[in-house]
Amino acid sequence: MKVAEKTKFIQPGTLIGKRIPKMDAPEKASGKTRYIHDIDLPGQLYGKILRSERVHARIKHIDTAAAKALPGVHAVITAADIVDQRPIGVAKDHLPLKTDKVRSLRDEVAAVAAESEQIALAALRLIKVEYEDLPILTDPAEAIKPGATLIHPEPRQPGGQDALKPSGPVAFTGKPDNIAMRFDYCHGDVVQAEAESDAVVEDTFKLHYVTHCCMGVSGMIADFDSSGNLLMYSNTQVPFLHKREFAEYLNMDPGRIRIIQPAIGGGFGSKLDIYPFEVICVFLARAAKRPVKLVFTREEEFISSPTRQPVLLTLRSGCKRDGSLTFRTVHTLHDNGAYTSWGATTPFVMMQTFSSLYRVPNCDYHTVAVYTNNPYAGSFRGYGNLQATFAVEAHMDKLAEAIGMDTLEFRLKNAQEQGEVSGQGMEFDSCGFKECLTTAAERSDFRRKFAENVKNRNAPGAIKRGVGIASMLHVGGGAKIYPSDGCGTILKLDDFGQVTLITGASEIGQGSETVLSQLVCEELGLPMSALTVVNNDTAITPWDVGVHASRTTFIAGNSALGAARLAKAKVLAAAARKFECPAEELDLRGGYVIKAASGEALIDLPRLMRNLHFSDKAELVMTTFYYEPPSSYQDKRYKGNVSAAYAWASQVVEVEVDTETGIVKMTKITAAHDVGRVLNRLGIEGQIEGGIVMGQGYALTESLIIENGVMRNPSFRDYKLVTAPEIPEIDISFIETMDGEGPQGAKGVGEAPAICVAAATANAIYNATGVRICGLPFTPERVYRALHGKGEKLYLAPEKAA
Amino acid sequence: MSLKHDIEFKLNGVSRCASVRVDMSALDMLRDVAGLTGTKYGCGEGECGACTILVDGLSLNSCLMFAVDCHGRDVVTIEGLAADAKADALRAAFVEHGAVQCGYCTPGMVMQASHLLATHPDADAEAIKRGIEGNLCRCTGYTKIVEAIASVSRTGKPGARS
Numbered sequence A: 001m002k003v004a005e006k007t008k009f010i011q012p013g014t015l016i017g018k019r020i021p022k023m024d025a026p027e028k029a030s031g032k033t034r035y036i037h038d039i040d041l042p043g044q045l046y047g048k049i050l051r052s053e054r055v056h057a058r059i060k061h062i063d064t065a066a067a068k069a070l071p072g073v074h075a076v077i078t079a080a081d082i083v084d085q086r087p088i089g090v091a092k093d094h095l096p097l098k099t100d101k102v103r104s105l106r107d108e109v110a111a112v113a114a115e116s117e118q119i120a121l122a123a124l125r126l127i128k129v130e131y132e133d134l135p136i137l138t139d140p141a142e143a144i145k146p147g148a149t150l151i152h153p154e155p156r157q158p159g160g161q162d163a164l165k166p167s168g169p170v171a172f173t174g175k176p177d178n179i180a181m182r183f184d185y186c187h188g189d190v191v192q193a194e195a196e197s198d199a200v201v202e203d204t205f206k207l208h209y210v211t212h213c214c215m216g217v218s219g220m221i222a223d224f225d226s227s228g229n230l231l232m233y234s235n236t237q238v239p240f241l242h243k244r245e246f247a248e249y250l251n252m253d254p255g256r257i258r259i260i261q262p263a264i265g266g267g268f269g270s271k272l273d274i275y276p277f278e279v280i281c282v283f284l285a286r287a288a289k290r291p292v293k294l295v296f297t298r299e300e301e302f303i304s305s306p307t308r309q310p311v312l313l314t315l316r317s318g319c320k321r322d323g324s325l326t327f328r329t330v331h332t333l334h335d336n337g338a339y340t341s342w343g344a345t346t347p348f349v350m351m352q353t354f355s356s357l358y359r360v361p362n363c364d365y366h367t368v369a370v371y372t373n374n375p376y377a378g379s380f381r382g383y384g385n386l387q388a389t390f391a392v393e394a395h396m397d398k399l400a401e402a403i404g405m406d407t408l409e410f411r412l413k414n415a416q417e418q419g420e421v422s423g424q425g426m427e428f429d430s431c432g433f434k435e436c437l438t439t440a441a442e443r444s445d446f447r448r449k450f451a452e453n454v455k456n457r458n459a460p461g462a463i464k465r466g467v468g469i470a471s472m473l474h475v476g477g478g479a480k481i482y483p484s485d486g487c488g489t490i491l492k493l494d495d496f497g498q499v500t501l502i503t504g505a506s507e508i509g510q511g512s513e514t515v516l517s518q519l520v521c522e523e524l525g526l527p528m529s530a531l532t533v534v535n536n537d538t539a540i541t542p543w544d545v546g547v548h549a550s551r552t553t554f555i556a557g558n559s560a561l562g563a564a565r566l567a568k569a570k571v572l573a574a575a576a577r578k579f580e581c582p583a584e585e586l587d588l589r590g591g592y593v594i595k596a597a598s599g600e601a602l603i604d605l606p607r608l609m610r611n612l613h614f615s616d617k618a619e620l621v622m623t624t625f626y627y628e629p630p631s632s633y634q635d636k637r638y639k640g641n642v643s644a645a646y647a648w649a650s651q652v653v654e655v656e657v658d659t660e661t662g663i664v665k666m667t668k669i670t671a672a673h674d675v676g677r678v679l680n681r682l683g684i685e686g687q688i689e690g691g692i693v694m695g696q697g698y699a700l701t702e703s704l705i706i707e708n709g710v711m712r713n714p715s716f717r718d719y720k721l722v723t724a725p726e727i728p729e730i731d732i733s734f735i736e737t738m739d740g741e742g743p744q745g746a747k748g749v750g751e752a753p754a755i756c757v758a759a760a761t762a763n764a765i766y767n768a769t770g771v772r773i774c775g776l777p778f779t780p781e782r783v784y785r786a787l788h789g790k791g792e793k794l795y796l797a798p799e800k801a802a
Numbered sequence B: 001m002s003l004k005h006d007i008e009f010k011l012n013g014v015s016r017c018a019s020v021r022v023d024m025s026a027l028d029m030l031r032d033v034a035g036l037t038g039t040k041y042g043c044g045e046g047e048c049g050a051c052t053i054l055v056d057g058l059s060l061n062s063c064l065m066f067a068v069d070c071h072g073r074d075v076v077t078i079e080g081l082a083a084d085a086k087a088d089a090l091r092a093a094f095v096e097h098g099a100v101q102c103g104y105c106t107p108g109m110v111m112q113a114s115h116l117l118a119t120h121p122d123a124d125a126e127a128i129k130r131g132i133e134g135n136l137c138r139c140t141g142y143t144k145i146v147e148a149i150a151s152v153s154r155t156g157k158p159g160a161r162s
Ligand code: FES
Pocket: B040, B041, B042, B043, B044, B045, B046, B047, B048, B049, B050, B051, B052, B061, B062, B063, B064
């Protein structure tokens, strides 16, 4: 073809690795984004829930007559009004409205739908409940003892889907004890290994309650149409699983349930389970025959949303004089709270860290989750890994010291490498762990500072400097815990060259829609402005298992990429027909079909699309793709390659410890993350910075204080989140290992940055002071007591392996 | 039900009146009566800053202010700020610097930042951090928020990492 005068040549360019602003940011920055709180439906009523305010009690009588008589009240419901209630939650041990008993302070006893929130609240005050108090059980070590008061003496209904599946943990239903779940894992022979060890250390760690504190409080709207179809505006992170489960709880056909997700004011794992308030909101809408909106207050959010799993953990570890790890034995006791949510299943993740972060030839891990009258734990960014890493990394320091080896050298000697298969069967196809260690150490001048701080421990002055290192392993290519870990995509190109990406993957603020758009635009040679994302309506979007396990960029990314590749092939085939050349000689770039070799523009995409559409064949370019990662279920012994890729990171934390006040100041964090490949530099930096500061809160300031089942600090005044002046300097390095399965080489990163901050901080405090603190958070009081010989006495794990 | 009171005030440059319950907060009035939902509820007790508005040029937590106290005042919300040319630069900076994740804290942050820069146009990273101390963000870890604000302060230097 002759090159005409007007011929355009399109220069190659890439969106990958660039700083691409979030697509939804302009709306959010101007206050136009609609969250659940901002949506009102015509005829909508306001729902409110009456909670027990008793920790453990029998419900003797509920009188709702006065509430029902209040003008403006449309429905008042208790368990007696809902004859077909079914148990909800991970172990199906939880009725949304409690029948004969309340087992924790948060328990839902009655609910009201009224014309305004004020009326609903006034109605709640008119409901009279008579209780008979029962003995309170809030110490899991007591709760596990034979003869302890039973929290769930009634035989439970069978059917906890994940709890009871063959490869899952064992749920003891109808048993005469308080055990909610038990996990036992082992590889190798720890007894033999201990006998052959040159150094053995043991400690008990106590990890505390913290909670998500999403800035947008929980809420939902339920609306039935005249045919009985249910529409929910919901903040869920797992719309398709919820659709199925709601159908079960409501005895409805799942096909009649539709979920729309408005913008979500933070998730962090808190919106993975179905909670009573959501089912109650639907009950209210059904009873009142009007749409019902139910939104929490902040206090309610603290009291009634899930926590991170509190853990009492005893770890015994050993190594040889040459620095090779020999074994690890772990006993953990989980306070399950009164009901079972995802927190009970955090051992799935915890055991990965014990068994596989470092090469440990022998590992035994035993967990018991015990019912108490405390709040119940859910899933929270990191999912048990913060707790496990806290213990493992303490012992990496301790063992190195015991054999007189450099602590970094010790870690490098035991670090996993590319190509290895861990004792638990995890296959590390890409692994930048050693590079993470050396990068974080070099950039922070770790070795020199570490030695200097030890020397200065006894120097005069109250302020001691410390530096600590910790690393983490987390799933980075999905996690196969459900029959499918996949995600579907529909891609539509229109007559104007605009692309609509319809994905099952939800946006919860993490930036998924931007990164998915980037992948599609890169493939189709389009600017970001050519793309619209639809990702929040189960009636439109294809199936996805949900936003969890740091899986969206990897799984939904591969899905979007698959659909884009199909679309590209279609477009190029059409162009090849038109220009009578092989499709391989063509490419898409800058909104044009170009000659791949020269970059010469042949036709702009909109024109080609119209040619196709308005031709005799009338073809539309619309593709679908479903991506299922090549990972596998764990077997009965929890072995298997559960993720298609794994993320690695090392973080060095620097602190100043005021030995006179116990105040710990975090001055700098140097983080090195194996992310596979950076897709959106702006987005990934934001994820890491945000995760680090969340980890800082876990380490230093945040703690839900629960005394005898009562939450003492359900407000931001008393629950201390990190504020802007307290953030450390943050230095981030990306280790790009180009994962073979990841989209453009990328792996998941969402949870990773929060995981090792507390562990590294503990090591830094030890480096500064020579005192190891095994409980969190490092509040001035705890640190002061530890430094001045008044440390808390930690109890021992209640059960030892036989 | 409860007592109502008529008030007259300026909202985003436009005079208006409203009939409000005496126990109603300015936050509820803005959201439920005026229909401006950009101002967010995060705690209702002055601890998070999601509800930040400007009243006679001062930044306030609207959840702690009674609606009746808006009478005779000049109230600006994120919606009013969005129409302001100077605010454009600030909003653009939040977008460009990645200072927005879930976005729930963002309107309050932008309001607080605009007040900070109006009163301290030379604010450096440290002053900015102190200036937004009362605004909680659970997503970003603040670094990019500080960088965004610093980029439009007269010092012009994103000094969050120095
Ligand atoms: S809602 Fe006003 S400060 Fe939190």
